Every structure is written in structure tokens, then in C-alpha cells.
Amino acid sequence: MNVSRSNGRVIALCGGVGGAKLAYGLQYILGSDLTLIVNTGDDFEHLGLKISPDIDTVLYTLSGLANRELGWGRQDESWNFMETLAGLGGETWFRLGDRDLALHAERTRRLRTGETLSSITSSFAAHFGIAAQVLPMSDDPISTVVASSEGVLPFQRYFVERRCAPQVESIHFERAASARASSEVLSALGDPDLQAIIVCPSNPFLSIDPILSVPGIGSAIRAASVPMVAVSPIIGGKAVKGPTDKIMDELGVPRTSKAIAEHYGALIDGLVVDVSDADECEIAGCAVRLAASLMKTDDDRIRLAGETLEFARQLASSPQRAAQRQKL
Amino acid sequence: MNVSRSNGRVIALCGGVGGAKLAYGLQYILGSDLTLIVNTGDDFEHLGLKISPDIDTVLYTLSGLANRELGWGRQDESWNFMETLAGLGGETWFRLGDRDLALHAERTRRLRTGETLSSITSSFAAHFGIAAQVLPMSDDPISTVVASSEGVLPFQRYFVERRCAPQVESIHFERAASARASSEVLSALGDPDLQAIIVCPSNPFLSIDPILSVPGIGSAIRAASVPMVAVSPIIGGKAVKGPTDKIMDELGVPRTSKAIAEHYGALIDGLVVDVSDADECEIAGCAVRLAASLMKTDDDRIRLAGETLEFARQLASSPQRAAQRQKL
Numbered sequence: 001m002n003v004s005r006s007n008g009r010v011i012a013l014c015g016g017v018g019g020a021k022l023a024y025g026l027q028y029i030l031g032s033d034l035t036l037i038v039n040t041g042d043d044f045e046h047l048g049l050k051i052s053p054d055i056d057t058v059l060y061t062l063s064g065l066a067n068r069e070l071g072w073g074r075q076d077e078s079w080n081f082m083e084t085l086a087g088l089g090g091e092t093w094f095r096l097g098d099r100d101l102a103l104h105a106e107r108t109r110r111l112r113t114g115e116t117l118s119s120i121t122s123s124f125a126a127h128f129g130i131a132a133q134v135l136p137m138s139d140d141p142i143s144t145v146v147a148s149s150e151g152v153l154p155f156q157r158y159f160v161e162r163r164c165a166p167q168v169e170s171i172h173f174e175r176a177a178s179a180r181a182s183s184e185v186l187s188a189l190g191d192p193d194l195q196a197i198i199v200c201p202s203n204p205f206l207s208i209d210p211i212l213s214v215p216g217i218g219s220a221i222r223a224a225s226v227p228m229v230a231v232s233p234i235i236g237g238k239a240v241k242g243p244t245d246k247i248m249d250e251l252g253v254p255r256t257s258k259a260i261a262e263h264y265g266a267l268i269d270g271l272v273v274d275v276s277d278a279d280e281c282e283i284a285g286c287a288v289r290l291a292a293s294l295m296k297t298d299d300d301r302i303r304l305a306g307e308t309l310e311f312a313r314q315l316a317s318s319p320q321r322a323a324q325r326q327k328l
Numbered sequence: 329m330n331v332s333r334s335n336g337r338v339i340a341l342c343g344g345v346g347g348a349k350l351a352y353g354l355q356y357i358l359g360s361d362l363t364l365i366v367n368t369g370d371d372f373e374h375l376g377l378k379i380s381p382d383i384d385t386v387l388y389t390l391s392g393l394a395n396r397e398l399g400w401g402r403q404d405e406s407w408n409f410m411e412t413l414a415g416l417g418g419e420t421w422f423r424l425g426d427r428d429l430a431l432h433a434e435r436t437r438r439l440r441t442g443e444t445l446s447s448i449t450s451s452f453a454a455h456f457g458i459a460a461q462v463l464p465m466s467d468d469p470i471s472t473v474v475a476s477s478e479g480v481l482p483f484q485r486y487f488v489e490r491r492c493a494p495q496v497e498s499i500h501f502e503r504a505a506s507a508r509a510s511s512e513v514l515s516a517l518g519d520p521d522l523q524a525i526i527v528c529p530s531n532p533f534l535s536i537d538p539i540l541s542v543p544g545i546g547s548a549i550r551a552a553s554v555p556m557v558a559v560s561p562i563i564g565g566k567a568v569k570g571p572t573d574k575i576m577d578e579l580g581v582p583r584t585s586k587a588i589a590e591h592y593g594a595l596i597d598g599l600v601v602d603v604s605d606a607d608e609c610e611i612a613g614c615a616v617r618l619a620a621s622l623m624k625t626d627d628d629r630i631r632l633a634g635e636t637l638e639f640a641r642q643l644a645s646s647p648q649r650a651a652q653r654q655k656l
Contacts, residue, residue: 047436078408080408080426083427084431088430088455090430090433090437102410105377106418109375
């Protein structure tokens with residue numbers, strides 16, 4: 001694997017599963033030079049526990065603890081809690097493994113003492129031996145809700161309980177307007193050594209937009225005069241996992257990487273598009289890099305991360321791109 | 329086993345382990361004619377979960393799910409939650425098994441919807457196939473606190489975290505004065521078919537006194553003109569389990585069954601004393617029944633329950649006792 005350690009910081013915006021896979025590759029290359037800003041719009045309280053699904057997926061994936069068979073949760077998991085809860089007639093639509101529960105219980109306890117989610121997440125990352133900096137997008141609660149054919153649903157009810165079956169009409173980030181970006185997030189985005197910002201191949205509507213909805217994050221991204229590169233989550237007209245393609249249909253957006261580029265608009269300088277979508281290698285106003293973007297193995301993750309970083313470096317040295325960013 | 333099903337209701341006041349063993353025997357004999365009024369002074373919130381240790385011990389013991397090796401918690405338990413929590417640097421002084429956790433999580437969820445602890449406990453008992461009626465002493469929160477050589481400690485900090493090491497100076501039941509007995513408890517105590525009230529061999533100071541501290545329960549007991557019989561938790565100057573004897577020393581009370589009778593005073597009509605304490609078979613103002621009161625097996629539990637019920641029946645038919653109760 002021909003990867004070299006970068007100098008300076010790289011930031012990646014990241015949701016859950018798909019995004020965490022690229023984050024794994026980025027961490028392999030960048031180590032502690034990587035800062036992840038993770039979606040917390042999916043966070044919710046369940047059974048009295050504060051659950052941060054995307055942060056947990058990132059922590060488990062970066063530490064090698066993720067359950068690759070399930071595609072969520074921890075490896076070596078047991079389900080005695082859930083089995084007993086089912087026997088008591090309890091709510092079992094959101095499955096919590098016995099080991100996974102510990103993370104939620106400890107997070108809940110520490111949040112109640114007044115500690116910030118940023119601080120708790122950083123402590124968990126250290127316990128898991130994670131080199132990258134893992135930051136929640138905000139320490140203030142923001143809740144993604146889905147206006148759907150079945151009414152307005154809290155995100156987890158839509159995503160897990162109803163398995164994304166309701167037709168999406170619009171997506172809202174409750175309390176985003178009054179939320180603040182954490183000082184850690186603003187400090188990372190303002191780092192003079194920042195080299196690039198990567199948008200992981202997460203769901204743009206459900207995982208990346210919440211991050212961009214936090215006041216201050218969008219403007220800090222624009223103020224950082226570094227290339228911003230997204231990796232398209234669409235391969236051959238489909239999402240690898242999750243409801244991205246279904247939501248694009250429901251929102252009347254074509255299932256294409258071009259539509260992803262248009263969604264991010266002037267914010268991004270480049271888009272990594274899967275080699276199978278070579279017909280989309282020309283997108284107005286956005287540089288395109290073709291790459292094999294399906295990540296089945298750790299090698300896939302590292303290779304795609306390497307190509308994405310290389311693409312960002314090329315864009316950084318392109319006079320045309322630099323001039324274009326100045327106009328934003 | 330020569331046991332006959334009683335007619336009419338029997339109430340037992342009960343704390344955790346020792347009390348639950350006699351409750352098991354009583355349920356074997358009485359089935360659904362048994363009502364347990366259980367201490368909730370030990371209840372507390374931990375890791376965001378509402379925990380009712382004595383109710384849970386009673387539920388596990390009556391359903392045959394209790395962990396006999398540990399003396400607390402469930403059988404067939406796994407500890408993956410706790411192991412992971414320890415790895416995160418979390419609080420591990422109160423051990424929660426993976427299956428046990430389900431009870432706390434479901435109780436917490438239902439309490440938050442506004443359901444009463446009585447209703448939730450009744451539902452859990454039904455799920456566990458328990459014939460007896462299991463009632464918390466109150467649906468209002470009451471917290472046992474221990475004034476000790478290490479300051480005022482919440483009960484679980486004293487009992488579990490500090491393993492009863494601090495010297496007890498006094499014991500208080502916070503918020504008891506403003507608590508109400510539940511309608512279920514008052515209805516049971518006012519049942520015209522009530523035959524007897526049994527005080528299980530729980531710690532009088534930490535498990536029975538909290539029940540008696542609930543406004544209305546003491547007067548309802550006095551108003552019920554049925555024999556009240558306690559089973560002494562002291563055998564040969566020692567408590568079978570727990571800190572009863574140590575606390576008696578610290579409170580300046582002799583470690584005797586006679587002192588237990590004096591503690592309950594005029595409230596009880598009779599005391600079951602272990603055969604090894606035959607020298608205590610004369611206690612002024614209190615009938616004594618000698619019985620083998622160590623409960624190692626299910627047969628021990630059922631036999632002691634049968635002898636206790638028979639003693640209560642004898643007292644009910646004693647003109648002297650009946651006259652004495654009228655004077656209360």
C-alpha cells in the first residue's frame with residue numbers, strides 16, 4: 001500500500017456506516033492528523049439512555065470493534081438484555097447489544113454530570129485506542145425529523161422502527177438554528193494547518209446536511225481556503241447501503257452522482273465518482289475523480305481514502321480551483 | 329409436605345434476600361392469597377435507570393429466577409455490559425447483569441410514561457408467572473439514608489459501595505412523611521378476608537421500618553384485627569446474611585430475638601425464634617414460637633412459612649391475644 005503520512009490536518013464530515021468506512025481508511029493514512037466531525041442529528045433518548053448512533057458507529061469502526069456481519073453495533077456482541085426485555089413485553093424495535101449498552105449508559109451518566117458530548121466522545125475514543133480526533137458536530141441537541149407519508153417521524157422511528165418505508169416529503173433538523181458548533185469543531189476548521197475537507201460517502205440528506213445545518217460550520221468551511229472533496233454515495237444509480245437512493249427518488253432528485261454534486265453545490269470543489277459511473281465524469285463547476293468506491297475490505301477503504309486525499313491535494317495546487325474558492 | 333391452602337388473604341411485609349426466601353415459602357402455600365408489601369426505600373437511580381432492588385429480588389425469588397450462588401440478581405446471568413463499562417472507566421460498584429438490566433430499563437421507560445411502580449411491578453410479576461400479589465410499599469419515592477461515621481450516605485452507597493463498613497448512627501427515610509401508601513396496599517390491608525400479617529425475616533431497621541414509615545400503613549395494620557407475626561432475622565446472635573447484627577451493635581441494641589420483638593413492640597403479636605435460641609422463648613408481651621428458621625432449601629422455606637402461618641392461626645384463635653389487640 002503506497003500511502004504516505006500527510007503533514008497538516010484533514011477534516012472529514014461523517015455519518016454512520018458508509019462514512020465510517022472511509023473514515024477508517026483516512027485514519028489509517030492520517031492517524032492523529034485526521035479530525036472527524038460526526039452527525040448527531042440521529043441522537044435520541046431510548047429507555048432512559050442517550051444514544052448517539054453515528055458517533056458509536058465511528059468509534060466502533062475506527063477501533064476495529066464494529067460488527068461487520070450486522071453492519072451496525074459491536075462485534076462479539078451478546079443479546080441477553082434484549083431477549084429479556086422482549087420477554088417483559090418491552091420495546092425491542094431498537095436493538096441494543098449487552099456490550100453496546102455500556103457505551104450508552106456511561107455516556108448518559110457523564111452527560112448528567114454536565115460533561116459535554118465532545119469531552120465524553122474524546123474519552124471513549126481514547127479508551128478504544130483511536131488515533132483520530134472524533135468530534136460531535138455540536139454539544140447542543142439537534143434532532144433530525146422526517147416529514148413523511150406517515151406524518152412527522154423522529155429519525156430513529158423512521159429509520160429503524162419503520163425501516164425507511166414511509167415516503168419522505170422533507171427533512172428537518174430541529175433545534176439546529178439555536179445550536180452552536182463546539183469550540184473543538186470551530187478550532188479544527190480554523191486550524192492554519194488544515195489541508196483539506198472530505199465529505200464521506202454518507203447520506204447527504206440525513207447525515208451530512210445536519211452537520212452543515214449547525215450555525216457557524218458552513219461559514220467556517222467556506223472560510224477555510226482548502227479543497228473540499230465529497231465521495232459520492234451513489235454507485236450505478238444505487239446506494240451501497242441505506243435509503244439514500246430511495247430518498248432521492250422521493251425528493252424528486254435523480255439517483256446520480258451529478259445530483260449529489262449539485263446538492264452540495266458551490267461548497268465542494270471535487271467529487272469522487274465510482275468507476276462504473278464514468279459517464280458522469282463531467283459535472284459543471286465540480287472536478288471529478290473516478291475511483292472504485294465500493295469498500296468491501298480494509299484495503300478498499302484505505303485505497304479509496306488515499307485516492308480521495310490525492311485528489312484533494314491536486315485540487316489544492318490547481319490555480320483554477322484556488323481562484324474559484326476565493327469567489328465564494 | 330403437609331401444607332393446606334388457606335382461605336382468605338395473608339399479607340407479608342418484605343425486604344430483599346432473607347425476606348424473599350420466606351415469601352417463596354408463603355407463596356408455595358398460599359398462591360394468589362398472598363400479598364407482599366415490599367420495601368422501596370432502597371430504590372435509586374443509577375446510570376439513568378430506576379432500580380428497585382428489593383422488588384427485583386422478590387420477583388426473581390418468587391419466579392425461581394434468583395441467582396442462588398450470588399445471593400442477588402438473576403440466574404443464568406451474563407456480565408458483558410459490566411465488563412465493557414469497566415473498560416470505559418465507568419462506575420462498576422453496583423453490578424448490573426445483562427438480563428437484570430432489562431428489568432430496570434423497562435421499568436424506567438414505563439415510569440416515564442406516568443405508569444405507577446405498582447402497575448409496572450404487577451405486570452412484571454405476571455410476565456414472570458408469579459401467583460402472589462407483589463406491591464411496592466408506595467408509588468411515591470422514599471429514600472433510605474444512613475447517618476454514619478462517614479457522613480450521611482444514600483442507602484446503596486452504604487450497602488453496596490461501602491459494603492456496610494461505615495458505623496451506623498441513625499437511619500432515615502427521606503420523603504416518607506409526604507409519601508402515600510398506594511391504594512393497592514391500603515385495599516389489601518383493609519380486606520375483610522385478611523387472616524394474618526407476617527413480617528418476613530428482613531432487616532427490621534433497613535427493610536421493614538421503611539414500610540412502616542409510610543403514612544397510613546401503620547394505622548391500617550393496627551386497624552386490621554388479625555394476628556401479626558414476625559420471623560426473627562437473628563439466629564444464635566447473628567444475622568444469616570447482611571448487616572442486621574452489625575447495625576444492632578452500632579445502635580446499641582442487643583443481638584437477640586428479644587430485641588427484635590421489642591423493636592416491633594406492640595405492633596406484633598408473636599415472634600418466630602430459631603430453635604437454637606430456645607433461651608429466648610419467653611418474651612414479655614409477645615408470644616414466641618420456636619422453629620428451625622435457617623432457610624437453605626426450598627423445603628426449609630415452605631416448612632418455615634407453614635409453621636409461621638400455623639402460629640398466626642393459633643394466635644387468631646387465642647382469646648388472650650384477641651383481647652390484647654383490641655387494646656391497641
